[in-house]
Amino acid sequence: MSKEEYTVKDRLSQILECIDVIMERCKDINDCNEFFLSPVNMMLFDSVVMRLQVIGELVGKLLKEESRPLAKHPEIPWVQIYDMRNLISHEYANIDEAVVFSAIKDDLPQLRSVIEGLLKE
Secondary structure (H helix, E strand, C coil): CCHHHCCHHHHHHHHHHHHHHHHHHCCCCCCHHHHHCCHHHHHHHHHHHHHHHHHHHHHHHHHCCCCCHHHHCCCCCHHHHHHHHHHHHHCHHHCCHHHHHHHHHHHHHHHHHHHHHHHHC
16 A cells, blocks of 8 residues: 555554553553663653654644544644654654653543544544
């Protein structure tokens, strides 16, 4: 499938998959400092940040959709999600693990719920 053939539903499904992977991988992480306690946890951090980057990229593409599927949920900071993608892409060495941890624990559950709702429409 070429990039042009991806539908809104495809992109929403990809976001949901990323959220589920992140939440599953981080279910035992209780503090942002735990990401740096071992080489395995450092790899976990890297994998989670990559998935956050993917979510941001997909949100960016959905923001450009003519049908404006994300406009129905202004409570989600869509532009900030895309901006986080840009930060990850261009300033990886300066990523704040506390921000990543907060995004995982505080923001992804709500985002997941909204994405599920959009997929049901």
